[in-house]
Amino acid sequence: MKNKLIRVSLIGKTNVGKSTLINSLIGETISIVNRKINTTEEMIIGISNIEDTQIIFYDTPGSSFLNNQNIIKTKIKTNLWEAIYNSDCIFYLIDSLKYNFKNICEDLEKINELKKTIIIIFNKMDLINNRTILPYVNELNNLGFINSFFNISAKYKKGLDELFNFLKYRAVKNKWLYNNNEISNKDDVFISNECTRNAILKFLHKEVPYNLKVRNIVFKILKNRNLKIKQLIELKNLRYKPIILGKDGKTIRKIRMNSQNEIAKIMQSKVHLYLQVVKFNDK
Ligand SMILES: Nc1nc2c(ncn2[C@@H]2O[C@H](COP(=O)(O)OP(=O)(O)OP(=O)(O)O)[C@@H](O)[C@H]2O)c(=O)[nH]1
Numbered sequence: 001m002k003n004k005l006i007r008v009s010l011i012g013k014t015n016v017g018k019s020t021l022i023n024s025l026i027g028e029t030i031s032i033v034n035r036k037i038n039t040t041e042e043m044i045i046g047i048s049n050i051e052d053t054q055i056i057f058y059d060t061p062g063s064s065f066l067n068n069q070n071i072i073k074t075k076i077k078t079n080l081w082e083a084i085y086n087s088d089c090i091f092y093l094i095d096s097l098k099y100n101f102k103n104i105c106e107d108l109e110k111i112n113e114l115k116k117t118i119i120i121i122f123n124k125m126d127l128i129n130n131r132t133i134l135p136y137v138n139e140l141n142n143l144g145f146i147n148s149f150f151n152i153s154a155k156y157k158k159g160l161d162e163l164f165n166f167l168k169y170r171a172v173k174n175k176w177l178y179n180n181n182e183i184s185n186k187d188d189v190f191i192s193n194e195c196t197r198n199a200i201l202k203f204l205h206k207e208v209p210y211n212l213k214v215r216n217i218v219f220k221i222l223k224n225r226n227l228k229i230k231q232l233i234e235l236k237n238l239r240y241k242p243i244i245l246g247k248d249g250k251t252i253r254k255i256r257m258n259s260q261n262e263i264a265k266i267m268q269s270k271v272h273l274y275l276q277v278v279k280f281n282d283k
Pocket residue numbers: 012013014015016017018019020021032033034035036037038039040041060061062063123124125126127152153154155156
């Protein structure tokens with residue numbers, strides 16, 4: 001019987017490991033992970049079905065968008081709040097190495113206005129002794145509205161069973177929202193575009209990666225089951241083009257190889273990736 005449902009938002013500052021966690025929970029790469037800040041731009045949904053329960057996870061952009069008064073209404077901010085509104089509970093992730101009570105409190109108080117169940121998750125526990133976080137737990141517990149605390153390592157998949165058990169227990173009678181075979185709202189085209197954006201984030205610094213879009217124009221499964229993919233890197237401003245190409249095309253070649261390898265790993269097939277750098281809206 002498919003009759004229980006729970007929806008969970010993964011919220012937290014940039015780089016705390018939200019996308020790593022959704023990938024580990026779903027068991028596949030559906031959201032890209034990077035050491036740079038503000039990697040995730042769109043809301044990404046991951047679906048996990050366990051017996052009669054469907055668990056829906058929303059991966060969101062970093063929570064700096066929650067409070068930012070300068071951003072009145074952007075797609076990112078709207079996505080973030082939409083995820084929170086639609087959730088039955090919030091997993092608020094903390095990078096255990098970068099605990100900052102005041103910063104975290106700002107987010108938590110804002111989220112708590114919606115009276116959602118808030119669960120604190122200390123991530124990156126592979127890098128720190130368990131005892132270090134005890135005073136943090138105490139401090140946050142004193143806020144009076146935190147439902148529970150978990151310690152995990154999203155990267156090394158530690159502590160995830162406890163999260164699943166908690167969610168299974170809290171799921172309530174409701175119709176499933178997705179079919180049994182769906183694991184994400186994002187398709188292979190989206191993920192392959194994201195691999196290229198991620199490679200650009202890796203090899204280029206400063207504002208360049210945040211001022212472009214990757215758009216797919218060909219996604220074809222060839223007779224030998226290889227994948228042929230063509231993508232446009234669309235720039236808002238063409239002055240970035242030489243930076244992306246690099247000297248003698250060195251940088252774009254590195255981006256192409258890195259993305260091609262990543263897509264091949266995720267799709268488990270050989271990939272031929274072609275990239276072209278164009279001005280936004282150029283055909
Ligand atoms: N050691 C360790 N590193 C982790 C863990 N979880 C995530 N990371 C690393 O932290 C960095 C950021 O991870 P992401 O998953 O991209 O973080 P995010 O919260 O989605 O970041 P934004 O999308 O920018 O908001 C990456 O380099 C990850 O490999 C963990 O459990 N342990």
